[in-house]
Amino acid sequence: MVQRQMPNPKELAQLMRFKTPTLNPTDRRLDAALTIADLRAIAKRRTPKAPFDYTEGAAEGELSLARARQAFQDVEFHPSILRNVPVVDTSREVLGERSALPFGIAPTGFTRLMQTEGEEAGAGAAGAAGIPFTLSTLGTTSIEGVKAANPNGRNWFQLYVMRQREISYGLVHRAAAAGFDTLFFTVDTPVAGARLRDKRNGFSIPPQLTVGTVINAIPRPAWWINFLTTPPLEFASLSSTGGTVGELLDSAMDPTISFDDLDVIREMWPGKIVVKGVQTVEDAKLLAGRGVDGIVLSNHGGRQLDRAPIPFHLLPHVVREVGDDMEVHLDTGIMNGADIVASIALGARFTLIGRAYLYGLMAGGRRGVDKTISILRTEIERTMKLLEVSTLDELGPQHVTQLSRLVPVAKTVTDAAEQATASKPATVRTNRSTGAAKSGGAKTATKTTATKATGTKTTAAKSSSKSTGTRTAKKATTSTATGTAGTTPSTDSSSS
Template sequence: MVQRQIPKPAELAELMRFKTPTFNPTDRRLEKALTIADLRAIAKRRTPKAPFDYTEGSAEGEISLKRARQAFQDIEFHPSILRNVPVVDTTRQVLGGPSALPFGIAPTGFTRMMQTEGEVAGAGAAGAAGIPFTLSTLGTTSIEDVRKANPVGRNWFQLYVMREREISYELARRAAAAGFDTLFFTVDTPVAGARHRDKRNGFSIPPQLTPGTVINALPRPAWWINFLTTPKLEFASLSSTGGTVGELLDSAMDPTISFDDLDIIRGIWPGKIVVKGVQTVADAKLLADRGVDGIVLSNHGGRQLDRAPIPFHLLPDVAREVGSDLEVHLDTGIMSGADIVASIALGARFTLIGRAYLYGLMAGGRRGVDKTIEILRTEIVRTMKLLEVASLDELGPQHVTQLARLTPIARGVTDAAAAAASAKPTVVRTPRAAAPRKAPVKK
């Protein structure tokens, strides 16, 4: 028989402790978000279709992005035990300076279109968190205003080489004068990718209103109030505006970009230089021979060439080949702290988040970006403690296995052939001995 009794008032009082209500609606929304996926759901409810689709979408059939996301899901972690790790160190020295976490904010264009605080929110949040912020050539806040928003933190600048080269040169000089310490020389956008969502939505700056646009905006008045009562939306670092995303990129970018342009920009830029958009081991070797400070393995978030290589799959080979010569960074598909930990374990020095940052921005402006960083920090720390590593330097390939889903039948071009077909490097690299292959295990 269960013994029963009349509840005592003191015991009832302990059970009836109500949570203090949150009255600020933005804080109330954000405190319910536990993951980046939660922030995405909030962002979708609050943002009109055109800017949300610009953030969410990628090129053509959007296969590259799906594969990149799947690659992070197709891993297996291997934790150690009994290592005594009550505290973990998430700091990283990257490109000559500190970062409190192993990720920074990637360059994103049109950012004030997603939410009116735009790059100011991103730069301010990054500075407060002690991580780098990267401004895009197609940003909607000027180089100088980003510096004001993040006066003591690390600011990086992403550069497109345009048909009118002097525009690019002047942007590099402005960023250097504003104290930006690193330049991302972007090489994967000779022309615009086929971003069908943007074409269908008429996505442009300024927005093109259609009956569908108006109907979609009706349940999202806060976005329109912000848009209509804040300064004109334009590409703050460029003089020309207007047109769809593809039209702008086609007019601004140049398919004749070459290693000569890289050399010219290196002559202009006084800080660290990183080549963004590397997608083969052969090109990583060429850039290591040319003495750049780092590379970003990236397929532009799947927004350029659909079915492009998966950066996370390239990572182990590239890190093994050139990781001792330059810093290897990674973006595309990162949606959790576990994704970041896996990337560091497989050889990345650093990672960049784009969509995850924009989801937070759309969900709650500056506080939403703070929430993005908080979520990722919590996930990184938890994953490291579960793996029982005390620092990022303790992470290694022994902690992660990439599970096979896509297996190539045959390669169209070998790395050696690709290297021979490319421009010859300034310094000839001594060929490295190939790693011995393990004999297949007979079952």
């Protein structure tokens, strides 16, 4: 029987150490967030549907994004043991300088639409954390504004080569003059992808007040108050060039961009240059000989070509071919520090986060971005300790397995069709589309076989039907043998 006693006041006092309540609602929400998914949930509650879906969504069926995330989710780690790793070093040398963490903030457009602090919050948080911040050509804070927000940190500039080339050249000169050390030359936007969520939401820049937006804003007054009491949205670095937001956005997409444009910008830019949006090994090899310092394997967060290659799958193949010639970075689908660790293990020099950063921004402005970085840092450190590696350089392919169902296998359409046929169950049904005559023949063949087994003579008509049935039976036997011995084909891992 359990022995009972009177509660001891001293023991009760030790148990009753209440935590001081957090009065600020934003801080309270952020304190409760343990993962990027938690920040996303907060962001969704606090942001109107149209801007949230602009961040969340991807192109067409959103298969590229779903597959990229699935690739990370189905990674299997292989930890070492007994390696004596009490502390880990998460720093990484990238493009000639040290970053405190193996990720930076990716370029994002319309950022102040998500939350009014916009790029200033991202740049300030990045500078405080010792990681790079990347400003987009379509950013809502100017080149000079970002430099002011992050005066001592690393600032990178992402360039769209616009139809009016002089505009792009002017941006290159401004970024260099402001002390930005790296230029991202974007190559995956000859035209805009089909963002169906935006079309269905009636999304526009700047947002328009409609009955739907007013109804959607009722539970989100803070967003609208911030939006209506701050300067209008604009592409801040392009404001001096003239033109409406729509005209400038259209001008940023140019299908005539070529290697010649890359050569011109390379000669013009004094710092490091990285080509963003590489999606094949062949293009990576071409760029290795053109004087670039790095590439970003990226399908633009799934926002351009749907069913595009998965950057994480592409990574080891590209690293094997060009990893000694230039740095290979990666983005798209990263939602956890373990995703970053897996990428480094397969050869990525660096990674970039986009949506994860914006979820934090929407959840709590600058404090939310700080929280995003803190969550990812904690996850990276914990994953490294569990793998028992003390530095990022110790990570290698031996630590990561991509499950076999995720590994892309190059096949011709014919080979793939044959393998799919071979893997079907042994039972083969007669094709009804061949008509009733053939079906009747098959039935006659069955009767003929039974008759033969009992020694009964067959008629000439039945003998003919038997011949047809025998051919059908042979096909079924062949299919059965192939299906048993064949290897199950790789299946698509996309989430619907």
